[in-house]
Amino acid sequence: MNWMESIAISITSILNQKLRSSLTLLGVVIGVITIIATMSIIKGLKNMMEEEMSGLSAGVFQVQKWDVQIGDDHNRHRRKARPNIGPEEVRALKENVPLARVIAPEIWKWNAVIKYQNNATNPNCTVAGGVPGFVINNGIEIENGRELTEQDVQFARHVTVLGSSAAQKIFPFRDPVGEYVFVNGKRARVVGVVMERGSMFGGGSYGNFALVPLTTFINWWGSERSWNVTVRVANPEKIKEAIDQATVAMRVVRGLRPGDENNFGIWHSDQLIQSFNEITKWIRVAAFGIASISLLVAGIGIMNIMLVVVTERTREIGIRMALGAKRSSILGQFLVEAVILSEIGAVIGVIIGVVAALLLGKAANLPIAVPLWSILVGILFCSAIGVIFGTWPAWKASRLNPIEALRYE
Amino acid sequence: MSSLIDFKSISKIYEIGKIKVPALIEVDVNIEDGEYVAIMGPSGSGKSTMMNIVGCLDAPSDGVYKLSGERVDGMTDNQLADIRNRRIGFIFQTFNLLPRADAFHNVELPLIYAGLPRIKRREMAKEALERVGLADRIKHRPNELSGGQRQRVAVARALVNNPNLLLADEPTGNLDSKTSYEMMELFGNLHSEGNTIVIVTHEEDIAAYSHRVIRLFDGKISSDVRQEPRNGSNGKFAGKPEE
Ligand SMILES: Nc1ncnc2c1ncn2[C@@H]1O[C@H](COP(=O)(O)OP(=O)(O)OP(=O)(O)O)[C@@H](O)[C@H]1O
Ligand SMILES: [Mg+2]
Numbered sequence: 001m002n003w004m005e006s007i008a009i010s011i012t013s014i015l016n017q018k019l020r021s022s023l024t025l026l027g028v029v030i031g032v033i034t035i036i037a038t039m040s041i042i043k044g045l046k047n048m049m050e051e052e053m054s055g056l057s058a059g060v061f062q063v064q065k066w067d068v069q070i071g072d073d074h075n076r077h078r079r080k081a082r083p084n085i086g087p088e089e090v091r092a093l094k095e096n097v098p099l100a101r102v103i104a105p106e107i108w109k110w111n112a113v114i115k116y117q118n119n120a121t122n123p124n125c126t127v128a129g130g131v132p133g134f135v136i137n138n139g140i141e142i143e144n145g146r147e148l149t150e151q152d153v154q155f156a157r158h159v160t161v162l163g164s165s166a167a168q169k170i171f172p173f174r175d176p177v178g179e180y181v182f183v184n185g186k187r188a189r190v191v192g193v194v195m196e197r198g199s200m201f202g203g204g205s206y207g208n209f210a211l212v213p214l215t216t217f218i219n220w221w222g223s224e225r226s227w228n229v230t231v232r233v234a235n236p237e238k239i240k241e242a243i244d245q246a247t248v249a250m251r252v253v254r255g256l257r258p259g260d261e262n263n264f265g266i267w268h269s270d271q272l273i274q275s276f277n278e279i280t281k282w283i284r285v286a287a288f289g290i291a292s293i294s295l296l297v298a299g300i301g302i303m304n305i306m307l308v309v310v311t312e313r314t315r316e317i318g319i320r321m322a323l324g325a326k327r328s329s330i331l332g333q334f335l336v337e338a339v340i341l342s343e344i345g346a347v348i349g350v351i352i353g354v355v356a357a358l359l360l361g362k363a364a365n366l367p368i369a370v371p372l373w374s375i376l377v378g379i380l381f382c383s384a385i386g387v388i389f390g391t392w393p394a395w396k397a398s399r400l401n402p403i404e405a406l407r408y409e
Numbered sequence: 410m411s412s413l414i415d416f417k418s419i420s421k422i423y424e425i426g427k428i429k430v431p432a433l434i435e436v437d438v439n440i441e442d443g444e445y446v447a448i449m450g451p452s453g454s455g456k457s458t459m460m461n462i463v464g465c466l467d468a469p470s471d472g473v474y475k476l477s478g479e480r481v482d483g484m485t486d487n488q489l490a491d492i493r494n495r496r497i498g499f500i501f502q503t504f505n506l507l508p509r510a511d512a513f514h515n516v517e518l519p520l521i522y523a524g525l526p527r528i529k530r531r532e533m534a535k536e537a538l539e540r541v542g543l544a545d546r547i548k549h550r551p552n553e554l555s556g557g558q559r560q561r562v563a564v565a566r567a568l569v570n571n572p573n574l575l576l577a578d579e580p581t582g583n584l585d586s587k588t589s590y591e592m593m594e595l596f597g598n599l600h601s602e603g604n605t606i607v608i609v610t611h612e613e614d615i616a617a618y619s620h621r622v623i624r625l626f627d628g629k630i631s632s633d634v635r636q637e638p639r640n641g642s643n644g645k646f647a648g649k650p651e652e
Pocket of ligand 2: 456457458578
């Protein structure tokens with residue numbers, strides 16, 4: 001017996017029992033919706049993040065003390081032992097990374113306060129010590145005034161560039177450029193203001209923020225902090241090679257032997273995306289968990305319904321056997337029916353899942369993208385469910401004794 | 410040459426709990442190719458049991474059944490399915506049509522299991538329905554047909570794959586006498602076309618169409634008589650009645 005026949009028979013028999021079939025399908029539908037909606041939303045978030053990143057940091061990477069870590073940090077103790085990055089490393093990088101166009105060290109300090117007369121920022125202001133190029137390297141722009149200059153750094157001038165929200169907070173009614181403020185108690189002249197970025201990532205770091213020359217930073221707050229080194233490569237396509245060069249330069253200056261682990265971190269936007277995948281992994285696992293449970297329940301439902309179907313159609317099975325149906329034909333017929341049943345659920349689930357994801361995306365203003373593979377996974381999963389849970393009833397049907405099946409009332 | 414149907418000491422014993430119900434007791438019978446046989450006997454005498462064994466739907470508890478010289482007991486389920494499909498056409502008292510399928514699809518079923526392509530099936534099923542005079546009822550479902558028409562669909566289904574053995578278990582049991590006679594005429598024609606026919610019946614005037622009457626009583630053959638058929642058929646076995 002061919003497949004077309006089995007499929008035709010199955011569809012007829014499912015349609016004959018619409019209500020019962022649709023109740024059975026509920027679990028399948030929910031499972032597939034869960035997979036598709038979750039994966040679409042995660043993909044949407046990721047797209048948005050990639051969009052944000054591509055503009056600001058193509059061709060830029062950072063050398064710093066720690067590896068990028070979002071979420072839980074289990075290895076904090078072990079990594080305590082790492083040396084700080086300082087002038088030595090910057091010199092090594094400058095000498096040994098020929099692919100780099102800019103090598104810009106930065107020092108960061110958190111929980112500072114900036115004051116102007118009686119106004120003060122929130123006490124969680126970020127202060128960076130930097131060099132010319134800081135602005136472009138960090139993907140920000142100057143709205144008003146100027147950036148740091150070579151002279152600012154060379155002479156350790158007491159100047160600062162303010163983040164937009166810091167500037168607004170302490171200069172609500174006037175232009176800050178040219179005014180003197182206190183950056184964590186140190187008096188500095190405002191030379192520029194960073195443009196506000198209404199972005200989800202990054203914008204926050206440069207809002208309540210102040211930038212001072214690297215040298216000034218060290219004079220004021222000492223040199224025991226580790227530096228971050230931003231490396232901008234001339235050709236963004238060569239970023240991988242540049243990272244390799246930087247890794248070698250760092251290992252040499254640190255005197256690491258082959259086999260020693262890197263005692264510094266290098267990261268760029270790709271790694272941020274990796275970290276994003278790290279966090280969302282658990283969301284995905286949870287979604288698959290929910291989907292699996294509902295598909296399992298659905299599978300049991302399908303098995304149950306198929307057992308009922310087989311019992312109801314015992315006589316039909318007897319007739320088919322009397323007319324020459326082989327056991328394998330009967331098995332195939334009911335297996336196909338179980339798979340089609342769950343596939344109908346899958347298709348409904350895909351449709352509702354995609355619509356739900358798009359609506360959610362509209363509501364939350366996310367660039368939703370439905371990943372094709374999630375649809376495939378949904379559909380394949382459902383086929384598997386149909387086969388796994390349809391086998392026992394179909395096998396039962398195929399083992400019926402023809403004459404007893406014919407006599408069944 | 411071996412008989413078409415060869416029963417050697419066939420017994421069938423049903424066990425219901427501890428009680429054993431013997432339905433057939435050491436039955437010996439031979440039916441040759443081209444015979445037209447009626448099986449008679451009181452209710453519960455084992456007629457259906459015998460037919461089911463002949464039709465390879467059921468297996469005997471004991472004895473040897475050879476179909477065209479081949480032992481049936483050694484066959485696999487697939488071989489048995491194949492025999493039911495190609496060599497035997499079974500007609501049931503209760504028609505046993507698929508209720509939700511139309512006449513055409515019901516007749517087409519054996520051809521599907523024979524693995525024939527759609528076009529071929531269409532042709533053969535139509536032809537079989539024409540032979541039983543139902544060319545204009547192809548799209549009707551069983552519940553849209555009269556009893557006689559349903560039975561004719563069942564006959565068309567039994568014929569469609571050109572089996573050489575037609576088995577009918579009380580084919581007229583649910584039909585009025587006029588329709589019954591029409592059915593028997595159809596059987597007569599099929600017999601004259603060379604089919605071997607075995608029918609089970611309670612009615613003497615139905616049995617009268619056959620060339621040989623086997624009577625069962627309590628699971629045993631009580632008589633086996635050849636006779637001159639009433640009319641219609643001019644089959645090969647129109648020999649003298651046996652005493
Ligand atoms: N599946 C079964 N289980 C137990 N006993 C059975 C079964 N089928 C038949 N029998 C018994 O076997 C005997 C013969 O039954 P069978 O159906 O062959 O009779 P029959 O001659 O066809 O009768 P009828 O004319 O009423 O159809 C009966 O006594 C019946 O009770
Ligand atoms: Mg009977």
